Amino acid sequence: MDLTGARWRTSTKSxxxxxxxxxxxxxxxxxxxxxxxxxxxxxxxAFDPETWRSFVGFTKRT
Incomplete structure (x- = not known):
């Protein structure tokens, strides 16, 4: 997997x-x-975008 162009960020809540x-x-x-x-x-x-959205949605509900 080529991550050369990855723009890494942290949560604003970090x-x-x-x-x-x-x-x-x-x-x-x-x-x-x-x-x-x-x-x-x-x-x-690495996650596919749908799995990531699902994970983030779950964490927001808990």
Whole structure:
């Protein structure tokens, strides 16, 4: 998976917690990538956009 053009962002609700959050790149065609902000060269989880929307929707309801 080529993530060269990924634009990583954190939630505006993350605050200044020293980097203890996840980063999301949702500007790529057909994939949403997620990584640990403390380890930007570490493992990346990849989701199809529909699965990601479902996950985000579920977290907003809880």
């Amino acid at each position: 605050g200044n917690n020293g980097g203890d959050c996840v980063e999301v790149a949702d500007n790529l065609a057909g994939v949403v990538a997620v990584r640990d902000s403390k380890d930007p060269t570490g493992p990346i989880l």
